[in-house]
Amino acid sequence: MDAKQLSDYVTYVFNEQLPFNRFLGFEASWVAEDKVELRLPWKDELMGNPHQRILHGGVTAAILDTIGGLVSILQAVKELAPMEPDEFAGRLAKMGTIDMRVDYLRPGRGKLFIATAEVLRKGNKVAVCRMELHNQDNEHIALGTGTYLVG
Amino acid sequence: MDAKQLSDYVTYVFNEQLPFNRFLGFEASWVAEDKVELRLPWKDELMGNPHQRILHGGVTAAILDTIGGLVSILQAVKELAPMEPDEFAGRLAKMGTIDMRVDYLRPGRGKLFIATAEVLRKGNKVAVCRMELHNQDNEHIALGTGTYLVG
Amino acid sequence: MDAKQLSDYVTYVFNEQLPFNRFLGFEASWVAEDKVELRLPWKDELMGNPHQRILHGGVTAAILDTIGGLVSILQAVKELAPMEPDEFAGRLAKMGTIDMRVDYLRPGRGKLFIATAEVLRKGNKVAVCRMELHNQDNEHIALGTGTYLVG
Amino acid sequence: MDAKQLSDYVTYVFNEQLPFNRFLGFEASWVAEDKVELRLPWKDELMGNPHQRILHGGVTAAILDTIGGLVSILQAVKELAPMEPDEFAGRLAKMGTIDMRVDYLRPGRGKLFIATAEVLRKGNKVAVCRMELHNQDNEHIALGTGTYLVG
Numbered sequence: 001m002d003a004k005q006l007s008d009y010v011t012y013v014f015n016e017q018l019p020f021n022r023f024l025g026f027e028a029s030w031v032a033e034d035k036v037e038l039r040l041p042w043k044d045e046l047m048g049n050p051h052q053r054i055l056h057g058g059v060t061a062a063i064l065d066t067i068g069g070l071v072s073i074l075q076a077v078k079e080l081a082p083m084e085p086d087e088f089a090g091r092l093a094k095m096g097t098i099d100m101r102v103d104y105l106r107p108g109r110g111k112l113f114i115a116t117a118e119v120l121r122k123g124n125k126v127a128v129c130r131m132e133l134h135n136q137d138n139e140h141i142a143l144g145t146g147t148y149l150v151g
Numbered sequence: 152m153d154a155k156q157l158s159d160y161v162t163y164v165f166n167e168q169l170p171f172n173r174f175l176g177f178e179a180s181w182v183a184e185d186k187v188e189l190r191l192p193w194k195d196e197l198m199g200n201p202h203q204r205i206l207h208g209g210v211t212a213a214i215l216d217t218i219g220g221l222v223s224i225l226q227a228v229k230e231l232a233p234m235e236p237d238e239f240a241g242r243l244a245k246m247g248t249i250d251m252r253v254d255y256l257r258p259g260r261g262k263l264f265i266a267t268a269e270v271l272r273k274g275n276k277v278a279v280c281r282m283e284l285h286n287q288d289n290e291h292i293a294l295g296t297g298t299y300l301v302g
Numbered sequence: 303m304d305a306k307q308l309s310d311y312v313t314y315v316f317n318e319q320l321p322f323n324r325f326l327g328f329e330a331s332w333v334a335e336d337k338v339e340l341r342l343p344w345k346d347e348l349m350g351n352p353h354q355r356i357l358h359g360g361v362t363a364a365i366l367d368t369i370g371g372l373v374s375i376l377q378a379v380k381e382l383a384p385m386e387p388d389e390f391a392g393r394l395a396k397m398g399t400i401d402m403r404v405d406y407l408r409p410g411r412g413k414l415f416i417a418t419a420e421v422l423r424k425g426n427k428v429a430v431c432r433m434e435l436h437n438q439d440n441e442h443i444a445l446g447t448g449t450y451l452v453g
Numbered sequence: 454m455d456a457k458q459l460s461d462y463v464t465y466v467f468n469e470q471l472p473f474n475r476f477l478g479f480e481a482s483w484v485a486e487d488k489v490e491l492r493l494p495w496k497d498e499l500m501g502n503p504h505q506r507i508l509h510g511g512v513t514a515a516i517l518d519t520i521g522g523l524v525s526i527l528q529a530v531k532e533l534a535p536m537e538p539d540e541f542a543g544r545l546a547k548m549g550t551i552d553m554r555v556d557y558l559r560p561g562r563g564k565l566f567i568a569t570a571e572v573l574r575k576g577n578k579v580a581v582c583r584m585e586l587h588n589q590d591n592e593h594i595a596l597g598t599g600t601y602l603v604g
Contacts, residue, residue: 007224020207023196047172054269056171057220057248058213065253093200097208098579099552099600101447103217103430104247105423120445121407125578126551126602128405130445132351143422143432144262145403145447147552147600149579153411249428250401250449252554252598254581256574271596273557276427277451279556281596282398294573294583296554296598298401300450305522322509325498347476351546358473359518359550364511367555371510395502401556404518406549 003081006088010073011036013092014066024059026066038115048108050122055108055141063115064131064144067101071117072127072148079124091151098126100146108142110135113147114147117144154232157239161224162187164243175210177217184218187225189218189266200258206259206292211284214266215295216251219280222268223299226278232281242284242302247275251297268295276302305383308390312375313338315394316368326361328368338376340369340417350410357410359400365417366433366446373419374429374450379425383446393453400428410444412437419446424451425429456534459541463482463526464489466545467519472578478514479519489527491520491568501561506590509596516568517584517597518553525569525580527600532577544604551579553599563588570597 001009011028014021027039040063048056073095080091113115114134121128129146131148152160162179165172175197178190191197191214199207222248231242265285270278282295303311316323318385326348329341336382342348342365350358375397382393416436423430454462463538464481467474480492493499493516503508506577526548533544567587584597 011176017201018207019196019198019201023167023511024209032594047169047170050168050170051244056169056213057251058175059171059215060253061212061216061253062207062209065212069208082439088182093202097253097255099251099252099581099598100208100211100212101250101554102248103422103447103449105430120405120442128407140422143430143447145405145445147405218540227491250430250447252403252599254573254600256581271556271593279401279596291573294400294598296556296579298556320509321498321500321502321503322512326511330554347472349472352470352472353546358471358515359522359553360477360511360515363471363518363553363555366511367510367514375549395504397557399557401554402510402514403554404514404550406551 001082001085003078004085006077006081009080010077014070022068024062024129028070029082036070038063038070040113042111045076048136052107055113057104059141060104060108060142061102063113064102064142065097065135065146067115068100068129068131068144068146069097069148072129072150073120074123075119075127076150093150095150096126098147098149100144103143104145106141110137112136128149129135152185152236152239153267154229154295157228157232157234158225161221161228165175165221175213177214179221183266187221189214191264193262203258203267207240208255210286211255211259212253214264214296215253215282215284216248216297218252218266218268219282219297220248220299222270223278223280227301230275246299246301249300251295254294256294257290257292261288261298263287275301276300303386303390304383305380308383311375311382312372312379315434316372323368326364328365330372338372340372342363342415344413354409355361355411357415359406360442362406362410362435363404366404366435366444367399367448369417369419370402370431370433370446370448371399371450373421376430376453377421377424377429378452397450397452400449400451402446407443407445408441408443412439414438428452454535454538454541457532459530459534459536460527463523464531467523474519477515484600488584489523489601490499490507491516491523491564505560506566508566510557513557513561513586513595514555516566517555517586517595518550520568520570521553521584522550522601523600524572525603527580528549528575529603530578551600551602553597558563558596559592559594562591565589567575578602584603
């Protein structure tokens with residue numbers, strides 16, 4: 001599979017094969033040729049305190065970790081392609097988050113939450129990502145910084 | 152309400168009134184007079200990759216954030232008590248996570264996950280907690296460090 | 303003192319009264335009406351491994367912590383001004399770093415290092431900053447994220 | 454060189470060959486067969502604010518980063534030994550800090566500061582360490598969490 005096919009396979013896995021992503025309602029979508037976003041529509045189960053009707057901090061952490069992992073893997077794909085599906089599946093299974101920091105900037109209020117990420121360190125073993133969470137009004141809710149094992 | 156009553160109220164809120172805690176299945180329980188734990192039984196919806204059958208990193212982050220917040224609030228209660236219920240509810244609404252780091256140490260494999268936390272900085276405005284996640288076999292799965300606004 | 307006078311006083315303190323800043327050679331300078339930078343010229347004492355002739359990671363951490371603290375205080379000054387010198391000195395003594403993350407992106411090679419920071423959370427108790435370190439060729443060497451007590 | 458020789462070589466490098474460690478006055482010493490500490494005697498150049506006579510936060514960050522790096526490398530040595538000096542020097546040059554978090558728990562007051570570290574994740578590529586800084590009276594001044602590239 002070439003880089004495009006591997007990338008499509010990765011977003012397919014994130015959207016269809018990771019139970020927790022479906023349970024929360026994360027959806028990865030391509031918004032430009034080289035840019036992927038993770039979207040999460042509000043639902044009441046995602047609330048922390050019901051008096052404030054804001055996202056639980058754990059949801060914020062989960063979506064930031066997920067977009068950081070996704071974008072790190074997509075970056076790694078560029079270096080790995082072309083690669084056979086079986087070999088790539090083996091590689092994918094070894095990738096994962098090493099550590100992450102989340103900064104909660106504003107209460108997580110909104111109808112739709114959009115997570116984005118940028119790779120700042122592109123190593124062949126380790127990638128470092130900066131992640132952001134905004135709501136539908138482009139209010140900046142949280143910031144993430146994550147270190148991912150990619151090779 | 153005295154410190155004991157306020158503490159019981161806080162654990163009641165975490166167990167019964169926070170929708171996301173119920174959605175995931177977190178349950179706070181007192182394991183000693185001064186020690187609370189957060190327990191999470193495995194269910195398939197919490198999986199990241201189904202091939203490995205391990206916790207999604209976002210679940211790990213969510214439970215660590217939650218136990219850190221709970222223990223920080225319980226620490227603050229000791230300073231605040233006694234306090235009227237209404238005033239305490241107002242204080243509680245202003246408490247929250249400022250930032251958190253999660254270190255993923257081992258794959259999140261297990262039937263039951265137990266999160267614990269210890270307050271390392273006890274300020275009247277800010278608390279710093281160290282959190283840990285173990286499984287039922289006492290394998291150390293993840294480490295958290297969190298800064299919480301408590302006053 | 304008004305906001306401008308307090309700001310000038312803060313940069314004076316950072317440049318002239320903090321022994322470690324002088325020991326390493328940090329120098330704060332205003333590069334626009336509302337933007338301050340911290341500059342550090344290379345000297346051999348700042349080296350980690352002499353074979354690579356790069357900055358010790360501790361120097362990187364120190365300059366990121368310092369610019370984050372400086373910019374957080376300058377942000378707080380805007381809210382506090384006008385204020386009497388004695389009262390401000392008392393406030394200043396209580397401000398400080400709560401926690402910080404440093405991400406090392408590239409080896410710290412260069413003749414001149416420039417640290418900048420931006421406040422992302424402007425609270426009356428706590429500020430969160432994102433900090434960056436570049437060299438004279440604008441290579442991005444490190445990233446910082448810091449939480450500061452400001453009130 | 455066997456594990457013992459490689460370990461002694463690493464502490465020699467940290468004590469004698471890293472200019473910044475000497476500039477600040479860090480000294481690594483073995484306090485048990487398998488336990489190394491980093492000690493730093495107070496000197497006025499290490500002060501942040503002279504009114505409080507406490508360590509600059511950057512010194513705290515620097516010593517935590519250094520003990521974390523040292524202990525991570527010593528852990529890696531156990532896996533690498535025996536190894537020829539030249540090959541080991543090549544490996545050592547590629548090791549380094551990926552990211553670090555510092556939590557400032559108490560003002561850095563004291564005559565002697567002692568930094569310790571424990572490896573919590575022992576990977577063949579990446580190690581995660583927890584670091585602590587105490588003063589001569591065993592007051593816990595700061596906490597560190599670091600991720601290190603070791604292979």
